[in-house]
Amino acid sequence: MRVIKRNGSEVEFDINKIIAAISKANKAAIREELTGAQIDEIAEYINFKCNKMNRAVSVEEMQDMVENQIMAQGAFNVARCYVKYRYNRTLVRKSNTTDDRILSLIECNNEEVMQENSNKDPIINSVQRDYMAGEVSKDLTRRLLLPEHIVKADAEGIIHFHDSDYFAQHMHNCDLVNLEDMLQNGTVISETFIDKPHSFSTACNIATQIIAQVASNQYGGQSISLAHLAPFIQVSREKIRKEVLEDIVDLGQSPEEEVVSKIVEKRLLKEIERGVQTIQYQVITLMTTNGQAPFLTVFMYLNEAKNEQEKKDLALIIEEMLRQRIQGVKNENGIWITPAFPKLIYVLEEDNITEGSKYFYLTELAAKCTAKRMVPDYISEKKMMELKEGNCFPVMGCRSALTPWKDAQGNYKFYGRFNQGVVTINLVDVALSSGGDYDRFWKIFDERLDLCFEALMHRHNRLKGTLSDAAPILWQYGALARLKKGEPIDRLLYGGYSTISLGYAGLCECVRFMTGKSHTHPEAKPFALDVMKHMNEVCNKWKEETTLGFGIYGSPIESTTYKFAKCLQRRFGIIEGVTDKGYITNSYHVNVREEIDAFTKLKFESEFQSLSTGGAISYVEVPNMQNNIPAVIGVLQFIYENIMYAELNTKSDYCQNCGYDGGIQIVEEDGKLIWECPHCHNRDQNTLNVARRTCGYIGTQFWNQGRTQEIKERVLHL
Secondary structure, three states: OEEEOOOOOEEEOOHHHHHHHHHHHHHHOOOOOOOHHHHHHHHHHHHHHHHHHOOOEEHHHHHHHHHHHHHHOOOHHHHHHHHHHHHHHHHHHHOOHHHHHHHHHHOOOOHHHHOOOOOOOOOOHHHHHHHHHHHHHHHHHHHHHOOHHHHHHHHOOOEEEOOOOOOOOOOOOOEEOOHHHHHHHOEEEOOEEEOOOOOHHHHHHHHHHHHHHHHOOOOOOEEEEHHHOOHHHHHHHHHHHHHHHHHHHHOOOOOOHHHHHHHHHHHHHHHHHHHHHHHHHHHHHOOOOOOOOOOEEEEEOHHHOOOHHHHHHHHHHHHHHHHHHHHOEEOOOOOEEOOOOOEEEEEEOOOOOOOOOOOHHHHHHHHHHHHHHOOOEEEEHHHHHHHOOOOOOOOEOOOEOOOOOEOOOOOEOOOOOEEEEEEEEEHHHHHHHHOOOHHHHHHHHHHHHHHHHHHHHHHHHHHOOOEHHHOHHHHOOOOOOOOOOOOEOHHHOOOOOOEEEEEEEOHHHHHHHHHOOOOOOOOOHHHHHHHHHHHHHHHHHHHHHHOOEEEEEEOOOOOHHHHHHHHHHHHHOOOOOOOOOOOOOEOOOOOOOOOOOHHHHHHHHHHHHHHOOOEOOEEEEOOOOOOOHHHHHHHHHHHHHHOOEEEEEOOOOEEOOOOOOOOOEEEEEOOEEEEEOOOOOOOOHHHEEOOEEOOOOEEOOOOOHHHHHHHHOOOOOO
């Protein structure tokens, strides 16, 4: 059994420490009230209770048990001494908690930090430097920047104040980069003016530099559209054509149009290959200031092209992007593996969704890519247009969605917009705090929503007054705006131009506790929908009061799913179907253990997705589909007709020890979940390449125990 220390590290449980602590309190009492046998009995009971929990136990949980058992023995003077000792130790720790956490992560002994982000390797110096800065930011945030009651609510898992490790700085969450403006009108990188590129490959190279700069000045995901690169195909075509004609003339030949065109298109395809390769490899190999590759999403939408020729050129880029992603990238041992980024989104539309349609071949290629590499994800143009005032556009990062917004001329605008930040409400905690009483539930729900509003306004106010000079690439040179030097970004925060998100988690467990049934049950579903509708009503009220772009957001909680679960168990104990796991279910999703087919799941979740206006994504868990592409296409066609945004989860693993390329399994040892190759039983994470989608994006650096349990318990939907 493992014990989680206060600095986040894990150690083996030692019963002798329990005995020693109780013995010291016993001796410090007015008189010794406990016998040696009673002390041993208490320690054995704690050992039994902790083992029964079947997870790592925090020091605080264990000490609470000790207090309760001492009092159960009637040794109240001893309990008083034990409580006093705990209080004194707390005062000492307050002076050096941040120091301890930083030192523990440097020595790679901080289990919490090591598994916080499945795409950050905590051993690497640049990652450690970012985590060190993050610990300082968290400390400042908790002590100085946020009110104590919000900090306490976050610590108790009542809400989650996202990204507090970046809150001290004036930084925003995620965005849609206006790559079109930057490439067509020029930009500035590191005080160097970058003019409009004169070829597709140069445009791709500049795009990767922009991506790196943007990633270093925010803390969330960014999205770009391939449609903004498509015009440079024609630029390259004309440039290549000129060169070919010159070469033919130099050879003293008379150019034939058919021959010239074939040579031009052949060379153009080579340039497209190089340009796409630049994006793929640059994004993977770039290390931004936060110690990881840029969290980039690439949007592939044919109808975003401005004319028919540009659409054909965009199709060439999309095809190459998919082909290269199917191939994957080589790891240090030369093995082709699945990269985490860039995340790809492919739009299903009328001219690519049915067999015989003009661009159906691209959808077939996308299906093969999904079966092999878990991307792309899919947006239904049909369903998005129904929900977004006739518009289709990318999400920011993994799922954060903008609301339609028009400029002064009445034109819809999406690129250059951003999200101010997220605070997530723990719906399970609301339900458990109500004790199952519906009147009390709605009262507590509103109280917690008020708390979220207050926390979100702190996020907003932290950005207010930020000068454009804080991140010139964002605010001055076109990624998000073209503000003047010294100009505040304030006008971009209001009127719905940017969004601010009320996240939510655990609808599944919330409904199960209140109704005794899964939210997929016809009798429980109305309550689940009422919860979603109420959050929308509240966000609309906040929007009217502040003019800020509030929206509800299906939070992609990664490490927080474990944090919430531990907090719930600590406060409410183990409740079957509600708190009996090391995780809670993301957003509105059907619980991973529930048997449900892919089509029923997508249809059911589509109702909740339409109410999650600030962003959401659904998924179906599938087996290896590489030899059944028609079945994948069948799912894609269902997505097109029924749900706005969805993905297929499969497995893409490799064991460097024996060459096994099937799914790496999860096994249990001494109460801890461990990844193991089923072929050679290798458990060395350094020689296992595991890729799993956990929060709308792929993770490759393994996960905390709660998320690992969630992955282990997933059932197939197809």
